[in-house]
Amino acid sequence: MAGPGDKGMPTATRRQGRDTATQAPLDLYAALHAEFRWQVPAEFNMADACMRRWATGAASARRTAVIATAPGQADREHSYAELFAQANRLSNALDALGVQRGDRVAIVLPQRFETAVAYMAVLQMGAVAMPLSQLFGPEALEFRLRDSEAVLAICDASTLAAVQGVSAACPLLTELIAVDAPDGAARGGALDWAQLLAQEEESFAPARTRADEAAVLIYTSGTTGNPKGALIPHRALIGNLTGFVCSQNWFGFDPFDASRASEAVFWSPADWAWTGGLMDALLPTLYFGRPIVAHNGRFNPQMAFELIERHGVTHSFLFPTALKAMMKAYPQPKRHFRFMLQGLMSAGEAVGDAVFNWCRDELGITVNEMFGQTEINYIVGNCARLWPARPGSMGKGYPGHRVAVIDDDGNECPVGVPGDVAVHRRDVHGELDPVFFLGYWKNEAATQGKFTGNMANSWCRTGDLAVRDKDGYLWYQGRADDVFKAAGYRIxxxxxxxxxxxxxxxxxxxxxxxxxxxxxxxxxxxxxxxxxxxxxxxxxxxxxxxxxxxxxxxxxxxxxxxxxxxxxxxxxxxxxxxxxxxxxxxxxxxxx
CATH class of the missing domain: 3.30.300.30 (ANL, C-terminal domain)
Incomplete structure (x- = not known):
């Protein structure tokens, strides 16, 4: 992939960030799309890109990878070298337990250092990581564990009992590993994380995975029928990077003046068990070799501002619900907290102009709205540094993604006419877009139904409605199944x-x-x-x-x-x- 340095930037971007005659922000959107090209190697592994390359460098190995926080506990910083050593130990342990390439391993953990270790260990083996939320009830856990044919689950004290409660209904789930679980019989046969890793070596020979090999299995929310497992390849991380960099206002790289580039610290309350937390926070932060704050606790506005202040958080992903709560609790937050945010992304629901204006006026940052899905993450959004953001707009297709609003027949809708937001398998240069999922797990019919036309050269529908204005900005209308008619009017x-x-x-x-x-x-x-x-x-x-x-x-x-x-x-x-x-x-x- 063309990275966020000079190689992937239009010349105008490297020179300046404003029109020197008018002092108006430059709109570099067209230039970004015209000059951007995907660079996807035949072999690629998420863990190699997010951990191994940093941990094997003399200077970068000492960098902080994860800052672990939890109520009532002292903050703990873990380096890339420590992440690497622990992941290697766990990979060796999983190998000894019989986990093979392509096997699904459930990760049922909150934000904590061990969660990052688990992802890196599973991914570098060529196994498939399956995130499961700690908030799932027994039916949700059982369905996913059984349907995915997971062979092993990694839990902590907050999730162990729930997984044990459904394990009898999941015959292929033969092993459980518990972090910080009770001793002895209270652990119910689960293997102790600390004891297991202490027995293993700190070196591991990683698998050489293809870029289009399965890396992650994430289940959709199941708004209609049973949840579907979206199989995400290693290359999807590359496909996510333009969206991450743009939505985070270049994530510590200054595209206008390299001498002003600053270190970035990322935090988001988004659960690492879903796409927004894993693909939009944890993995891209590690990809750029920066620290991420892992807070193992419940969200509240005071906690959020205190974390941002204490750890010097510069970039964040806060969904609209969180921003609304923060706005209501602290209408003028700078009276109470000291912070200097450089990049802020939001997604999941429309932000709305009330929150947009509060972020701009009170947080001192333009919130970049983003839109994506589990299957095709980070395809539409804003980047206030590189093109103007419009309050309430979803933005435009990120560089490398060909996005349109289409009708039922797959034709692009005229300006102002609602339609389905869709992304094409090929970018504006006709090259394959790496962001796409491989398909739904054991559900070929649903996979085919996601696309209009031949899967290799077609539109992938999101099921979300939007209208396009004359300048190409998309305006969210809601889920297709959320929009309704009242007294003949479309609402x-x-x-x-x-x-x-x-x-x-x-x-x-x-x-x-x-x-x-x-x-x-x-x-x-x-x-x-x-x-x-x-x-x-x-x-x-x-x-x-x-x-x-x-x-x-x-x-x-x-x-x-x-x-x-x-x-x-x-x-x-x-x-x-x-x-x-x-x-x-x-x-x-x-x-x-």
Whole structure:
């Protein structure tokens, strides 16, 4: 891949960041796409790129790789050399336990140093890492462990019992390894991590993997039917890098003045068990040889700001739910904390202009919205350093990705006409885009259904709706199954939710259709209140008037229900389908 230095940058970018005549930010988007070329070797391994090359260098081996933090514990810094040594020990242990190339190994761990070790160990063996969230219940765990035919699982004290509880239903799962688990019988036969690694050597001969060989198996959220396992190749990390670098405002590399480049420190509350945490945080940070903060604890706004301050975090990925909570808790955060963010990316839901403006005015950083999926991560977004960001826009296709809004027949939609966001298998130069997944695990029909046309030369549909403006920016309309009609009008929930959050009484909101005999459906809003507000009839009327005065008359919520918390996925997305199902079976609320 053309990296973030001179080789991959247009000449104009290397010279300056602003038009010297107007002082307006330069728009280098077209030049980036025209000059960018993928460089994908035949052999490539994520662990080699993220760990081995740094750990085997005399100077880089001493760099900090992971800063481990947890409530009630002292912070601990772990170098690339330490990561390398521990990963080699674990690879040897897994080899001794019979794990072979291509076997699926479940990693059921929170953010911690050992989680990074586990990924590196599995990947350098040529085995397939399967991340599983510590928040999964027994049914979710059992389905994924059984469907993937995982042969081994790595847990800690917070997840061991849950995995043991379903292991009997997973006959191929023959071994469990436990980090910081209880001693003896309380461990239930699981192997102790520390004892296991202490028996092994610190050297390991890694597998020579093809770039298109399977590396990671991540299951989608299963919004319709059972979750599907997306098989991610090693080359997908290369495909992610343009999105990571752009969304993080060049991640410590100054494209305009190399002498001003600074060291980057990354942190995100995104769980390393999902694409946003693994492919958008942990792996790309390690790829660039920088430190990442691993916080093993629950998110809250105070914790977030304290971590950013204490560790000098320069770059972060914060999903909109987190940013909304931080904005409501600390409207003027610089009165309480000292920080200097250089890059901030958000994804999962639309940020909205209220949060966008707060990030710009109070955090001092333009938030770069990004859009992607498990199967084809990091394809659309913004980069405020290299082209103008527009509040509320998803951005444009990142360099190396050919992105369009298409209709049901696979034709590109005209400006302003909603359609399915899709990315082509080949970039603007006709070369294969490395970001693509290999397919759904044991589900060829679903794999074929993801593409329009021949898989080798076709569009991959995301199932997310957007419109394209005349300048090529995409504007999110919602999931295809989230958009609904009310009284004949097409309603996208994001715009209404964004409007509601601008009211000081609203901490968060979700909009769904409520079945109605006369109009087919009416707009209903579920609202989480900010501290100090009471959900009564007067507030309902005030919120309805708030929306009426800002959006189209048909968009205001005819019904508002106050709830303590919105149902969320483990990836920080609102589960509107849960709320829709509630309404379809006759859920009651407060109506004006």
């Amino acid at each position: 996208g929930p994001s715009e209404i939710e964004n409007c509601l959050v601008k009211h000081p009484a609203v901490a968060n909101a979700a909009v769904v259709p409520k079945p109605d005999k006369e109009r087919g459906a009416v707009v209903k809003a579920f609202v989480v209140l900010s501290p100090g507000y009471v959900g009564d009839a007067s507030l309902i009327a005030a919120l309805q008037a708030h929306v009426k005065g800002r959006l189209a008359p048909y968009e205001y919520p005819k019904e508002i229900e106050f709830i303590d918390a919105l149902p969320m996925t483990t990836t920080g997305k609102v589960q509107r389908r849960v709320l829709r199902a509630k309404e379809e079976i006759g859920g009651a609320g407060a109506t004006s």
